[in-house]
Amino acid sequence: MANTIGIVGAGTMGSGIAQVAALAGYTVILYDIEQSAIEKGINTIYNNLAKGVEKKKLTEKDSEIAREQISTTNDLLRLKDATTVIEAVVERLDIKQALLQRLDDILPHESIIASNTSSLSITALGASTERPDRVIGMHFFNPAHIMKLVEIVKGKETSHTTISRITSLTKEFGKLPVLASDTPGFIVNRVARPFYGEALRLLGEGVASVEEIDRIVKKSGGFKMGPFELMDLIGIDVNLSVSRSVYEQYFHESRYRPHPIQQQMVDGNLLGRKTGKGFYEY
């Protein structure tokens, strides 16, 4: 069982990570408390693998082996021999801390617990276990089976050995690791704030319209998507909650202050593509 990876949470991120690990040749145990979530997660994985074969990114053989590598469970104890567990449960500190406490009891002493959190403190998660040196962030980007980047986040107590083991694992997954310290938003969600924040202010100040700002950002800045198109894709509510989280964790640093336009869009249920209307209509 030396190469067993446990994944906790069979949602979008958990199932994507399970697929990546299985394709890299690891034995994967995918856990979720809900049987229905497991079924949905496995379905997503099988569909993505089939698409990979269709697009000739994978062979039929790769896909078959990957499917065989993944087993599922709703009994957390089944993860007891995993060398690494990656958790991708709901983004709430109390829930993740309770989960990490249980994993700490179940797992062998040397196993690493990695969290796919995008906004919570790895140091705070580590503090809920007796092994803060073996707790680390492994932040995948959605969709996890396609996006190359993984932010590896070192908590205050995370050891060098843990960092180097997870960096190697990320590379074996075929991903591109970057190392970030445990600060709000890590790298991407922090450094990207002005892209949305300034676009919203330009709109609010009447410098240019939604369409014109997107056009300028793409055609003069060389970005693939304009800020408003991108907010519509991400979900204006999701984007606001990331902004808010970084803003609050930095004790109201003015650079991260959300914009009233975001709140108004959320209040109006104009959340972007998913509700059919955001800054654009779909």
Added chain:
Amino acid sequence: MGMSSKKRSTRTSGKAFLVCGDEHLIQEYTELLAYSDADVFVWHERKPDLPNLKNILYNRALTRVPKKLIAVFELTNISFEKKLERLSKIENHCAKESLIISSTVCHTATGLAARLITPQRLVGIAALPTLLQNELVELTRSPLTHNDAIKTTGEIFFDLKKEVSLVDDRVGMVIPRIVCCLVNEATFALQEEVASMEDIDTAMKYGVNYPNGPVEWGEKIGFDQVLAVMDALQHDTGEERYRPSPLLRKLAAGLAIGERIWS
């Protein structure tokens, strides 16, 4: 835009542009304008590195520059003093029908217009190094700018195969403000040791598909230019939000363009 087979005219074409301002911008604009069939007069204290083309003509002073020009590109962002001095000399030297297309990244067109004798010919442009690589340029105007001046500027860029977008007259305009704030944020992250500069660049290129990593983008633009934009935004809005990071100030003092000076 293919250049090799294009017919290249000489001084006899009768059409001419004048380019002056920050050196890096002079180079980019001269190179672009030189591919049209006009003469490009470059006015600067010292000769910048320029392509070796017959229609590029360097001048230390304005005396030998024709008075009648299609347009003058006044591309100063960093020093307001020099900008005003250049604008005043241009106004004195160039015929009234010569357009003045001036960078309004750090100063509004309205603010500049108030200092000109002939403000009707002033058009603002988002001139920041690297932006000319792309297909669109942002323009702006003061309330005194003549509609024909905007129209002619649009035609000049159309001939250069660029689209234009007219935005409201605000410091930083659209893309310089967004990009410089991204670069500034990356230097804050770097200063706080959130990650190495290579990892910050990798994260933004692969995590959110940015065309450049923000640190390498800052180097290409020139940290001195980024600092000038942030200082101007902070001064214009009075908001702490736009304060440059102490590291950005240090990087700007190094005046590094296109090379790594900090690791």
